[in-house]
Amino acid sequence: MTADEAEALKRGASHEGAGRNPGTACAGAEAGTACSRDPKSERDWLMSQVVERGNMQRAYSRVMKNRGAPGIDGMRCEDLKDWLKARWPRVKEALLEGNYQPQAVRKVDIPKPQGGVRTLGVPTVVDRLIQQALHQAMQPLFEPTFSDGSYGFRPGRSAQQAVLKAAEYIRGGKCWVVDTDLEKFFDRVNHDVLMARVARRVQDKRVLSLIRRFLQAGMMADGVETARQQGTPQGGPLSPLLSNILLTDLDRELERRKLSFCRYADDCNIYVGSQRAGERIMDGVKRFLGRKLRLTVNATKSAVARPSQRKFLGYSVTGAQVPKLRVARQSIERLRGRVNELCRQGRGRSLSQLIETLNPVLRGWMNYFCLTQSRRPIEELDAWVRRHLRCIAWRQWKRPKTRESKLRAYGLEAQRAWKSSVNGHGPWWNAGAKHMIAALPPKYFTQLGLVSLVATHQLLQRPV
DSSP states (O other), X not given: OOHHHHHHHHHSOOOOOSSSSOOSGGGSHHHHHHHHSOGGXXXXXXXXXXXXXXXXXXXXXXXXXXXXXXXXXXXXXXXXXXXXXXXXXXXXXXXXXXXXOOOOEEEEEEEOTTSSEEEEEEOOXXXXXXXXXXXXXXXXXXXXXXXTTBOTTOTTOOHHHHHHHHHHHHHTTXXXXXXXXXTTHHHHOBHHHHHHHHTXXXXXHHHHHHHHHHHHOOEEETTEEEOOSBOOOBTBTTHHHXXXXXXXHHHHHHHHTTOEEEEETTEEEEEESOHHHHHHHHHHHHHHIIIIXXXXXXXXXXXXXXXGXXXXXXEEEOOSSSOOEEEOHHHHHHHHHHHHHHHHHTTTSOHHHHHHHHHHHHHHHHHHTTTOOOOHHHHHHHHHHHHHHHHHHHHHHOSHHHHHHHHHHTTOOHHHHHHHHTSOOOHHHHHTSHHHHHHSOHHHHHHTTOOOHHHHHHHHOOOO
């Protein structure tokens, strides 16, 4: 790659590829070219398409947009442009000759909301670039083979669409759900089983070898590299596509049995009319996954139950005769935990500064859960957030004299302000008391710019 080409990578058009809710750009002209080509020609063309200038431009733009932490080499996204100017020709040659060797991924453990940790493998920036380029070249080949019941990491599909489809099945009389959770899915993917399915559409041996090298790249923690014989670590752009390729066999089996299902990555719910049918299907799914894909269903997290007793992608349903979508209790608790964390961090800042930090979290959460049809939990969350902010204000005022003067400044009578300032109760009690609500009413926080979950929900809500 010349210096001009490296510069072009930086200013190239953004490509919507892998992610939780990818866009539809990859279904454009380039995708059409790849899909219309004779599959036999992929034996010679696929790696050339991976390193093609336009494909690399889009991959570069995507990597720069996603940012992300450095890998084991410490290279930041900001350093990639200069690195490519100096070294891209050698990297491109290695890819075309089939001898490019990925570096180990950096191990990162993040806590799960339900407890425990999820292990991520962070590739180097260069490896992320190559994985993204591979993803863009391969997705048009596999996208036509994916099931209509699959919603995760696909262009034009989202988690919300999966939730709406699940609600449709429930309202149609499928009043039992087979909720399957694959045990440590990304850590236990069998490489041979996966590569056999990739090879159904990819015949370029250079691409196949490169994917296997990415799968087998070691994981480094505290300077010690550990070899990997199974699994596809979360954190790389290629892993979501590979997960869909592998689990398409499960989708086809469910379609063959004419079952109603929604799958988002390794989260799969099957909707049936009776408990007995659900238990029979659960046993069949376990056998299929173990025999065909060498995967295990987590018995403690999987169940045959009423949909109102389970959650799917953060949502649940009411137990009414006409079920309505609602935010799952765990999703509400997760938001509370995040707000608690941000409020603890913001005790030394002004309320307006803290609100600037909270707003993106509140807005993003409500954008995702805009499908909920239960208003009361949203109202309670709004009131709870405001109480947190009043609690911080009360702590910041510190002394009774300061509290009295602040309460009077916010409109309370002198006698009431004095009695409230010396009541002897703690900050949280005072944050929910009438004197603080009168001094700092909802209108006050609206004026400070605080995002209202209720107002955002009303703005976004559509018939479900």
